[in-house]
Amino acid sequence: MEAIGQGRQCIKYLQILKSGxxxxxxxxxxxxxxxxxxxxxxxxxxxxxKRFRREKVxxxxxxxxxxxxxxxxxxxxxxxxxxxxxxPPRPWLDRPFHISCTGGIFEPYVPPEGDGRKSLLxxxxxxxxxxxxxxxxxxxxxxRKIRNYEEEFETDEFGxxxxxxxxKAHEQIALKDKHALREFITERAYPEMMHNxxxxxxxxxxxxxxxxxxxxxxxxxDVISKENLFAQITVRFHTQQLLAIYDRFGRLMHGxxxxxxxxxxxxxxxxxxxxxxxxxxxxxxxxxxxxxxxQPAPKTYRLVxxxxxxxEAVTEDDKKEVAATA
Amino acid sequence: MNSLLKxxxxxxxxxxxxxxxxxxxSAFHSSAVLDKKWNQRNYGPTKxxxxxxxVFPPQEPNEEPRKAFVVHQRANIKYSPNKMWYVACLxxxxxxxxxxxxxxxxxxQGATDVKEVIQEAQEMAVSRHNVEYKSNLWIAESFVGKGxxxxxxxxxxRGRMGKVEYKHCHYFVRLEEGxxxxxxxxxxxxxxxxxxxxxxxxxxxxxIHSL
Numbered sequence: 258m259e260a261i262g263q264g265r266q267c268i269k270y271l272q273i274l275k276s277g278x279x280x281x282x283x284x285x286x287x288x289x290x291x292x293x294x295x296x297x298x299x300x301x302x303x304x305x306x307k308r309f310r311r312e313k314v315x316x317x318x319x320x321x322x323x324x325x326x327x328x329x330x331x332x333x334x335x336x337x338x339x340x341x342x343x344x345p346p347r348p349w350l351d352r353p354f355h356i357s358c359t360g361g362i363f364e365p366y367v368p369p370e371g372d373g374r375k376s377l378l379x380x381x382x383x384x385x386x387x388x389x390x391x392x393x394x395x396x397x398x399x400x401r402k403i404r405n406y407e408e409e410f411e412t413d414e415f416g417x418x419x420x421x422x423x424x425k426a427h428e429q430i431a432l433k434d435k436h437a438l439r440e441f442i443t444e445r446a447y448p449e450m451m452h453n454x455x456x457x458x459x460x461x462x463x464x465x466x467x468x469x470x471x472x473x474x475x476x477x478x479d480v481i482s483k484e485n486l487f488a489q490i491t492v493r494f495h496t497q498q499l500l501a502i503y504d505r506f507g508r509l510m511h512g513x514x515x516x517x518x519x520x521x522x523x524x525x526x527x528x529x530x531x532x533x534x535x536x537x538x539x540x541x542x543x544x545x546x547x548x549x550x551x552q553p554a555p556k557t558y559r560l561v562x563x564x565x566x567x568x569e570a571v572t573e574d575d576k577k578e579v580a581a582t583a
Numbered sequence: 584m585n586s587l588l589k590x591x592x593x594x595x596x597x598x599x600x601x602x603x604x605x606x607x608x609s610a611f612h613s614s615a616v617l618d619k620k621w622n623q624r625n626y627g628p629t630k631x632x633x634x635x636x637x638v639f640p641p642q643e644p645n646e647e648p649r650k651a652f653v654v655h656q657r658a659n660i661k662y663s664p665n666k667m668w669y670v671a672c673l674x675x676x677x678x679x680x681x682x683x684x685x686x687x688x689x690x691x692q693g694a695t696d697v698k699e700v701i702q703e704a705q706e707m708a709v710s711r712h713n714v715e716y717k718s719n720l721w722i723a724e725s726f727v728g729k730g731x732x733x734x735x736x737x738x739x740x741r742g743r744m745g746k747v748e749y750k751h752c753h754y755f756v757r758l759e760e761g762x763x764x765x766x767x768x769x770x771x772x773x774x775x776x777x778x779x780x781x782x783x784x785x786x787x788x789x790x791i792h793s794l
Contacts (some may be wrong), residue, residue, distance in 0.1 A: 315736045319749050322659035458641050458713075463760075482737060503641040504713040506649040557715050 265446035298369050358527055358540065359372050359480060359487050364390075366491040368472035368545040370444040379473065392474065399475040403488045406530040419526055424463050426450070426539045431459040442539040443527055458507065462499040464517055472541035473523070477530070488533045489540060494522045511554045626752050627658040628728060635712075651714050651760040652723065655704035656753060659730040662693040664752035667727045670697050671754065676767025679705055679720040679758060695753055697725075704758050714760055721763035728753035 301307050326334060338345060353358075369385040404410050426441035430450055442450055467532035474491035490577040498520050634654045642649060660667070670693045674682040679701060686698040701722070708714040730751030737745035772780065 311739045314747060315738065317733075317735050319661070319733050321661075323661065324749060456638055458638065458643070464650070501641075504651075505638050506651050506713070507639040507642040508651075508713070509641075509644070509650045510713060556713075559709075559717075 314423045315408050329522075336444075355444040356480075357529060357532075358538070359478070359489075360445060362489060362541050362543070363478050363524050364395075364476050366523060366543055368543060368547075370547050378428075386398065393470040396475040399477045402477045402486070403475065403528075403530060406486070407528075412472050415472050415490065416492060416497060419490070419524070420466065420470045420471075420494065422526065422539055423494065423524060424539060427463070430454060431461045440536070440538075446539055446541060456505040457510070460499070460501040460503070460514060464497040466494070466496050467519060468495040484531055486529075487527060489525055490532045490537075491523055491525050491543065494520070494524060496520050496522075501529050510556070584729050597765070608700040622731075625731070626678045627730070628656060629754070631656050631755050634757075651708065651710050651712055652753070652757055653704055653708040654724075654757045655700055655707060655765055656755045657696060657700045658753045659751040660693065660696045660754060662696065662752055663750045664727045664729045665750075666691065667697075667752045671725045674722050675725045676763055677694060677722055678718070679722065680718050682722055692751075693754075695713060697756075700754055700756055701758070702734050704756055708760075719762075720758045720760055723759040724755070724757035726755050728755065730761070 301310070316345040324344045329337070335345075341440040365390075369389070370381060400410070400412055422441050426438065429441060433449065433454060435447075438447070438450070471493045472490055473493045473563070475488070476490075477486055477488045479486050496519075497517050499517055501509060501514045502511040504510045523545070524539060525541040525543065526537050529535035631654055634652075639649060670691050671684060671687060672687070673689060674697065679683065682701055683698055686694045686701070705717050705720060708720060709717045716722065730753050732751065733749040735747035735749055737747050739745050
């Protein structure tokens, strides 16, 4: 009788549970709805084989062929070299520099506002004239010094000489003959002139000189020792030129094949005068501040905003100025 | 070879005892000194990137502008070339944006490398090769090459040995400017063309022993 009573009670409990009033109800319901899920088993059915299987393959180290020394920290490189037993290389503290040219322009010529066409009566014009006279005396001294080393030097004739050098240098850029180019430009000017020339086709033509090239500024300075003299001469060019730059695929990037442009330039020429075999070479170009901005290349550029505010960094197509090569 | 294997066995036994012996096995292939003897002139793929240096002659103003292209590669990716082939085929003939989207959801290890290479090439095209819009590119070529293979040893029964190949692969890509073509491979025949082709085949049969 007792057993039957217990059985009845059990049924009662089950009924209560089934009605879902008790807090255990969801748990019991889950047992009914349980569907079988097969999980992926990577374990061997007999775990003792795992060791044998592992021992079948003889471990060996493969070098990481993707890693580059640039990406590694110094500490990592150090430990790697220690591992291989390589001694660290000798620290290279020498700084390469050229002694065949100077590194810049000393006392650069400041082109007067509006190319010196301001009236003498205006305050700016008067100031310009005064400065011009002050600098002229210094230039005269420099020219006299140059004549000590180069007897046939003439200020009137130098303009033409400079123009020839200027034309030859630009022709060599268009031809991309870097060995011939070294004859006409200094080592300082070389990277600036050859920058961005790679992969491009340049068509450059010197049409005519609108005004005769004029010597406007001359300076002589000594470097390291007193006898080691360098001379720099600034020449004003007002010329007409043609420039067309094509990209790698022969598409016109900048300029035009037909449209001639008037160019006003102040070009610095340098010579190592104490060197017997020194040559006048193109050294630098003075770009006046008052010059209007150059015409940009007809191309769309992507303006990348600051990465600090990624929400606002909306890309905009914007036309930017491009540094022209010549 | 058997003696070599025996020596390996001895080494694996002495793993616990002598650390020095183990380091010798680990440096079996990776040592630069050894590499220099048998693999000195292996510079990896060298020709593919040369295509970036070809300069085309200037075009006339009335000519249609030439399409820009840029080639790029990544050498010696630690992934099997056989598996990489599937990834290379996946992106072939897609636009760059679509390819990057597809590769982001491709569950293959090599997909990350391919994606990176394509993104690098895209960057190069804009910065160096005068491509105006970076989305206006499509994957004209995408293929895989076999890279360095390191041979490992696997132990078999009865003192025999097996070879394990640890493979590397090269991935090459060429991006071209413009819209991708509708059909990268052959243009499929229309039903009518198919029918005509079949008819042609049928009619051109030779019936032997006939008049």
